[in-house]
Amino acid sequence: MIKLFLLVIHILFFYICALFQSLWGLWFFCAELIIALFLWLSTWTFQKRTHLSIKESMVVVHKNECVSNPFYVKKGSLQPGKIRLFCALKNPYSSTSLRFNLQDSLLFTAKDCGFFELNLHKIWIYDWLGLFHRKSTKENTTIPIVILPDPVPIFLEMKQAPQGSQDLKIETRIGQVGEPSFEIKNIREYQEQDPLHHIHWKLSSRTDTIWVKDYEKEQAKTPLIQACFTPQDELEDARFYQKVYSILLGFLIQKQPVILWWNQDQNDTAYRIDHQRELDHTFANLLAHQEPSPMALPGEPPDLVISSQ
Structure with missing residues (x-):
């Protein structure tokens, strides 16, 4: 846009100079020619002094x-006016071209979770006024990008088998984890975070203080969740990853660690996950087909089985 604006201004200026037969137009043209030559040569200097590197070996983001x-x-020492990058965001099924300035943030709006590659093809380096640029071609500059599933938790009540959807088979064999027993451990004053159904109503009615009952907690069992993954197509795979991720996240939000038993192509690995950061790290490696740091395989049957078939 700025180039078109300057062109119109110059045409009007030279037209006026020609009407009055003035030499100002000639002198102005010579000065601009010198400035344009200087700006064009500056792009060559910028190109020689500009070196590209990669900040991270792998980018992990949510949609x-x-x-x-x-x-x-x-x-x-001489700062160029602007640097533009020309890239391609590719996965095994599609490719999208991206153009952005160096200082811009990138918004990943992928339809589903999965593994992508950001391939840098060209760099355009501009002068201070943005009139001239010099193109630099880069090869083998690739950044792997893992787009994680949506952080939407699924809270399962483990007393009975939940109703699975048509695309997933879910079975469960354990009782509710951490359910308080009927044995009263202590009676104390009410605190803001206490549930209302723990209030000792009879005792509270006889005094001016609200009392609550502390129950003995059953020993919390770490749920063992087996995910049997058979690659099918892009959509079905993304739905399976989303389902497993959401179920695990539901446990972690309730401060309940889980053990993920991942079964793929008759290869079994297990991972203990204590918080969401570990969950994201595990799924990033699974989606990128890299091997996270697994634990020993459990010697007991799984409590929850999720199958992609």
Whole structure:
């Protein structure tokens, strides 16, 4: 846009100079020619002093999440006016072209979770006014990107088998984890976080203080969840990852660690997950087909089985 604006201004200026037969137009043209030559040569200097590197070996994000530019450009003492990057975001099924400035953040709006690659093809380096640029081609500059499932938890009540959807088979064999027993351990004053059904109504009615009953907690059992994954197609695989991720997240939000028993292509691995950061790390490696740090396989049958078949 700025180039078109400057072109119109110059045409009007030279037209007026020609009407009055003035030499100002000639002098102005010569000065602009010198400035344009200087700006064009500056792009060559910027290109020689600009070096590209990668900030992270792998980018892990959720869908519709903005992240900082994964590329880093080391500049010389002379700062270029603008640097634009031309990339392609690819997965095994599709490819999308991206154009963005170096200082821009990237918004990943993938339809489903999965593994992608951001391939850098070209760098355009502009002068201070943005009139001239020099193109630099980069090869083998690839950043793997893992887009995690949506962080939407599914809270399962483990007393009975939940009603599974048509695309997933879910079976369960354990009782509710951490359910308080009927044995009263202590009676104490009510606190804000106490549930109302723990209030000792009879005792509270005889005094001016609200009392609650503390129950003995059953020993919490770490749920063992087996995910049997058979690759099918992009949509079905994404739905399976989303379902497993959401179930595990539901346990973690309730401060309940889980053990994920991952079965794929007759290969079994197990991972103990204590919080969401570990959950994201485990799924990032699974989606990128990398091996996280597994634990020993459990010697007991799973409490929850989720199958992609």
